[in-house]
Amino acid sequence: MKYALIGDLHSCFEDTNAVLQHINQTAEDATIIGLGDLFECKIGKKRAKNIRGLAFEEAAEHSEHFSNLLQFPSVRGNQEERIMQVTGLRTFHELPEILKIDGAHIIHGHQFKWSLDWKPLLTDAKQSVFFFGHSHDSAFYKKGKRKSFTYGKPIQLKQKKYGVNVGAVIGSREWCLYDSTARTVTFMKAKQMKKHSS
Template identity: 80%
Template sequence: MKYALIGDLHSCFEDTDAVLKHIQETAEDATIIGLGDLFECKIGKKRAKDMTGLAFEEAAEHSELFNNLLHFPSVRGNQEERIMQVTGLHTFEKLPETLQIEGANIIHGHQFNWPSDWKPLLTEIEQSIVFFGHSHDAALYKKGQKKSFTYGKPIQLKKKKYGVNVGAVIGTREWCLYDSTERTVTFMKATQREKHSS
């Protein structure tokens, strides 16, 4: 089965729309799954500690256009958790913290221990493959080491443990194609729209 994994959308309609169109063009039969931080919380982590009771509109960047793109299951990210914290609403409680797919585990990644070099410590992961986001840094980890990759080129995974950061939709328009039958991972990137000078 094929999965198109997307994370860190942060309420960006243009980049999310571009990625979803790219998935449709290149992997039409793939099941799309979100890795959290679908929305952008307007309140920073420090300010959020002392806030509650805000209206959803005050706490989250959102639009009807963006909301209409969200027709896929997703895990919950730290942005969704912060929005719930500062509003007191239960808007994203139905989003699970983790999801299991064939041969892999999906989690946002803010739950990991992230050292100062932003290389996640994945020692507590039991599944052989874990897909995550959070740091906006597309990367393949094997035995704790970052491995090189080429966008659009499938990587054959051995019977080892892997951590796969699918990258960010916002800004870089990255996503990841996982084929559980072939046991391959392909880092993908929707092309940026060219800016024409007037």
Template identity: 60%
Template sequence: MKYALLGDLHSSVEDTKAVLAHIEHCAPSAKIIGLGDLYECNIGKRKAETARDLPMKKAAHIPKDFVPLVTFPSVRGNQEERIMLVTGREDFEHLPEKMIIAGAVIMHGHQWKWTKNWLPILPKTEPPLLFFGHSHMAGLYRKKKRLPIEYGEPVLLKKKRYGINAGAVWGAREWVLYDSDARTVTFMKAD
């Protein structure tokens, strides 16, 4: 099965449209799944520690023309969690913290620690492939090292443990095509 994995949309209408069009062009049969941070919270981490019961319009940037673009399942990111915290609403509670797909786990990435240089300290998961976002830096990780990637070039994954960061839709228009049957990942970038 083919999956198109995209994350860190941050309510960007133009970038999301470009990535969805690219997915339709490159992998029209792929199942699209979100890696979280679909929406943009307007409240920073520090202010969110005390801000409560804010109206949604003040807490989040959710353009009307963005909402119809989000037609795919997704995990919950830290932006959705912060929006719920500061509004007291449960709009994103239905988004799970993690999903399991064919041979892989999907999480946003805010659930574990990161180094000062934004290298993920990945948890051991079962299945052993872990797709995530959060840092906005596309990357393929194995044994605490970042491996080289090239956009548009499939990477055959050995039967080992890997972390795969799909990068960010917002600003970079990145996404990952995962073929669970061939056990390949292809890092993609829309124009």
């Protein structure tokens, strides 16, 4: 089975729409799954400790156009958790913290411990393949060591432990194609719009 994994959308309609179109063009038979931080919380982590009872519109960057794109299951990210914290709403409570798919687990990544240079410490991961996001930095880890990759070129998975940071939709338009039957991971990137000079 093929999975198109996307994370860290942060309420960006243009980048999310571009990635979804790219998935439709290159892997239309793939099941799309979100890795959390679908929405952007307007309240920073420090301020959020003392704020409660906000309306959803005050807490989250939100548009109907963007929400209409979210027609796929997702795990819950730290942005969703903070929005619920400052609003008191259970808007994203039904989103699981972790999803199990064929031969892999999906998690946002804020649950991991991270080094000062934003390397995830995956020593506690029991599943052989972990897909995550959170740091907005696409990366491929084999037995805890970061390995190089080429966009669009499948990586063959063996019986090792892997950590796959799918990168960010916002700003980078990155996503990951996972083929559980062929046991391959392919880092993908939708094209950026060319900016016209005025």
